[in-house]
Each structure stands twice: as structure tokens, then as C-alpha cells.
Amino acid sequence: MPVFIHVLGLAVFAQGTSEFMLSGLVPGIAHDLSVSVGAAASLTSAYAIGMVVGAPLMAALSARWPRRRALAAFLAAFVVVHVVGAVTTNFPVLFATRVVAAIVNAGFLAVAMSVATALAQPARQTRATAVLLSGVTLSCVVGVPAGALLGGWSGWRAAFWAVAALCLPALTLVFRSAPADAARPRDVSIREEARALRSRPVRSTLLQAALVNGATFATYAYLAVIATDVARLPYGAVPGLLAAFGAGAFVGVTAAGRVGDGRLGRGLVRALCALPVGWAALAITGACAGPLFVLAVVQGGLSFGVGSALVARVMRVASHAPSLSGAFATVALNVGAFLGPLLAGVATGAADDYRGAAWVSAGLAAAATAITVTAASRARTRARARTQEQPL
Incomplete structure (x- = not known):
């Protein structure tokens, strides 16, 4: 596996930390900028919308750029907007920085996916994708709790400064160690790539990725309140539960990268069939601490493992759209991450039971299955038809 792919994983880790750390910084931002908690929480939605809009837009705009230039430009812009966010005293400016950060994050991830699959040998392309996505899972396990602790000790601005600082080594390494192949421009036809994305296998896999990620975040968004309000665990147990989910996710992504090949094989089908069963089990047994922790690990592993495999499958079946396939995979994941919690909110409000989020996850995963x-x-x-058509 080329070392440069791990450099890209470091950058994705920093960007993932920025995306998810807001959940622990909302109270401090609301107090410091004199806005409501709801307004501060809208920064999370702003990031999700920026990711959805930014991925195809930035991938199309940067398609003819040298890959090194595109990666460096997106990462440098990410650093700049975090510095602006760290020093501003104006909430609309902070909101704008989150949208811009998401757009350049989406652009970086789309280009990084195409570079990683181009650098890796065909048999290791799924593993290369998994290395990038493991940066996201590590941000959930390590980066987000660390950001919350830093925000609690030194204020939310310190967390923004930390993300900017974390990106600098990756930015330096992009300039210094990006392979020549990753820096050479290509003759790209965006129209032809868009046509390639309209094929049934691509559309089907994108839909599956959105459904699986929607199922993941429908419950993940409510995991803390399931622990405290349903299982009656102390709030101090919540970080451990989230870390357990994140640890499972990291193992799942790693395993998918080692055994997956981007095909619709038996392993992927079986893992997908297990997903809705696991979410239903969590909904039924979520009031008990032991099963809740165990299922958090299992479902974290299955969800992110399957999600990683589906992203690799998008890159495989959309091989004629190397610039846009990663972008649309990013869009699918973020559409799911945005809509899943919304559906879970409707379900939990109607049933007056936070375990309704897990039932939503079970339904979305069943649709993907x-x-x-x-x-x-x-x-x-x-x-079978091809076999029968072959002459004896």
C-alpha cells in the first residue's frame, strides 16, 4: 500500500474530526456568540448540506487540475476557514465557514478517493478506500472526544485551532510526497463520466450506500439518549458507549478493506442481511446495558464495514467515472447521514420512545438488503444464462 494513501488518511481524520466535533461544542458556541442552542446546532446541518452540494461541484471543477494541486488547494482552504472560524465573533461568519469547510472537505475526499484507487493495485483498491474511511472512524473514536475535552478546557475556539494545526502536517506531506502520477492532469470528459454514473449498478449501489449510512446515523444520533433515558445509564457511560461504537466501526472498515474486492460477493450480502437484524435486536434489548454495549460494537463494525465495501463497489462499477464516482459516493453517504436522523426524530416523537430510532435503522437497512x-x-x-449460451 503506497505511503501517500496513509497521508490522505491523516487529512481525512482531521476533516472528520471537524465534521463531528460540533456536537460537543454547541453549548459553548451558543453562550459565547449569544445565539440559541438550536442556532448553534444548525452548524451541523450546514456542514452536511455543504458536503452534499460540494462533492459533485468541486469534483467537476477540479477534474482537470493536477491531483497534487487539487488536494493541496482543498486542504489549504480547509485550514484557512478554520482559522477564520476560530477568531470570528460573528455567528453568520461562523456559519459560512462551516459551509465552505464542508464544500472543500467534500472536494478533497472526492479527489482523494480517485487518487487512492489509482495508486493502489487493482486487488488492493478496496483496502485503499478503507484506509481513507478509517480516518473518519478514527475521528469518531479519538478526534471527537479529544475535541470535546479541549473545548471544555480551553473553549470551542481551541478545538478549531487544533483542527487547523492537525491539517498542517498532511498539507506539507501532500506538497512533498504526492507521487508524480497523482500530480499529472488527465483529459477528462465530465459529460461522459456523468453518463457512466447513470448505469443501473452504479445507481443501485449509491442508493444502498445512502440507506446503510442513513440507518447508521439514525441510531448513532440517538445512542446517547437511548443509554441515559432508556437503559438508565449515568451520563458518564455515554463516551464509553460512543467509543465502543467507534471501535467497532474501525474494525469493520479495516476488515472490509482486507477482504473486500468491490464485488457483490457473499460476504457483503451476508453482512447486509445481518444489519437489519442487529438494529432490531438493539431496539428490543436497548433497555439493558450489556446488550446495548455489545450491539453498539457489532453494529458499528457491520455498518461501517458494509459502508466501506459499498463505496469501494461504487468506485469499481463506476470505473469510467474516476473523477465523479468518489464525489457521488460522498453525496450518497451524506444524504443518508442527513436524512437518517430526521426520520429517527419523526419516529421517536410519534412513539415517545427513543428506541424508535433503532427501528428506523432496521427498516432502512432492510431496504438496502x-x-x-x-x-x-x-x-x-x-x-446462468451466459453458461447455457456457451457451445458444448
Whole structure:
């Protein structure tokens, strides 16, 4: 595995920390800038919207740039907007920095995915994608709790400064160690790539990725209140529960990178079939601390492992769209991350039970499983038809 892919993983770790750390900084931001808690919490939605809009837009705009220039420009812009966010005393300016940060984050991730798959050998492209996504999972396990602690000790601005500082080594390494192949421009036809993305396998896999990530974040957003209000655990147990979920996610992504190949194989189908069962089990047993912790680890591993495998599959089936495939995979994941908690909020409000979020996750995962089983069945039918057509 080329060392430069791990450099990209470091940058993704810093960006993932920025994306998720807001949940622990909302009270401090609301107090310091004299805005409501709801207004401060909207910074999270601003980031999600920026990711959805920014991924295809930035991928298209930077398609003809040398890869080194694109990666460095996006990462440098990410550093600058965090410095601006750290010093501003104006909430609209802070809101704008979150949107811009998300747009350049999406652009960086889209380019990084295409570079990682181009640098890796064909048999290791899934692992290369997993290295990038492991940066996101590590940010959940390490970066977000560290940001929350730093924000508690030194204020929310310190967390913004820390993210900017964390990006600097990656930015330096991008300038110094980006391989020549990653810096050479390509003749890119965005129109042809867009046509390639309209194929049934690509659309099906993007939908699956959105559903699986929606299922993941529908429950993840409510995991803390399930622990405190349903399982009656002390608030001090919440970081441990979130860390357990994140540790499972890291193991899942790592395992998917080692055994996945971007195909719709039996392992992926079985993992997808297990997902809705696990979410339903969490909904049923979520009032008990032991099963809650165990299922947090299991579902974290399955969810992020399957999600990583689906992203690798998008890159495989959309090989004729190397610039846009990573961008649309990013869009699918973030659409799921945005809509999943919204659906969970409707369900928990209607049932007056936070375990309704896990039932939403089970339903979304079941929909993804149905699509997968149907696609696998079609693939087997086509394979049998080709076998029968061959002359004896």
C-alpha cells in the first residue's frame, strides 16, 4: 500500500474530526456568540448540506487540475476557514465557514478517493478506500472526544485551532510526497463520466450506500439518549458507549478493506442481511446495558464495514467515472447521514420512545438488503444464462 494513501488518511481524520466535533461544542458556541442552542446546532446541518452540494461541484471543477494541486488547494482552504472560524465573533461568519469547510472537505475526499484507487493495485483498491474511511472512524473514536475535552478546557475556539494545526502536517506531506502520477492532469470528459454514473449498478449501489449510512446515523444520533433515558445509564457511560461504537466501526472498515474486492460477493450480502437484524435486536434489548454495549460494537463494525465495501463497489462499477464516482459516493453517504436522523426524530416523537430510532435503522437497512438480494439474484441469473449460451 503506497505511503501517500496513509497521508490522505491523516487529512481525512482531521476533516472528520471537524465534521463531528460540533456536537460537543454547541453549548459553548451558543453562550459565547449569544445565539440559541438550536442556532448553534444548525452548524451541523450546514456542514452536511455543504458536503452534499460540494462533492459533485468541486469534483467537476477540479477534474482537470493536477491531483497534487487539487488536494493541496482543498486542504489549504480547509485550514484557512478554520482559522477564520476560530477568531470570528460573528455567528453568520461562523456559519459560512462551516459551509465552505464542508464544500472543500467534500472536494478533497472526492479527489482523494480517485487518487487512492489509482495508486493502489487493482486487488488492493478496496483496502485503499478503507484506509481513507478509517480516518473518519478514527475521528469518531479519538478526534471527537479529544475535541470535546479541549473545548471544555480551553473553549470551542481551541478545538478549531487544533483542527487547523492537525491539517498542517498532511498539507506539507501532500506538497512533498504526492507521487508524480497523482500530480499529472488527465483529459477528462465530465459529460461522459456523468453518463457512466447513470448505469443501473452504479445507481443501485449509491442508493444502498445512502440507506446503510442513513440507518447508521439514525441510531448513532440517538445512542446517547437511548443509554441515559432508556437503559438508565449515568451520563458518564455515554463516551464509553460512543467509543465502543467507534471501535467497532474501525474494525469493520479495516476488515472490509482486507477482504473486500468491490464485488457483490457473499460476504457483503451476508453482512447486509445481518444489519437489519442487529438494529432490531438493539431496539428490543436497548433497555439493558450489556446488550446495548455489545450491539453498539457489532453494529458499528457491520455498518461501517458494509459502508466501506459499498463505496469501494461504487468506485469499481463506476470505473469510467474516476473523477465523479468518489464525489457521488460522498453525496450518497451524506444524504443518508442527513436524512437518517430526521426520520429517527419523526419516529421517536410519534412513539415517545427513543428506541424508535433503532427501528428506523432496521427498516432502512432492510431496504438496502432487499436491493442487494435482488441485484445478486439478477447477477446469478445472468451468469446462468451466459453458461447455457456457451457451445458444448
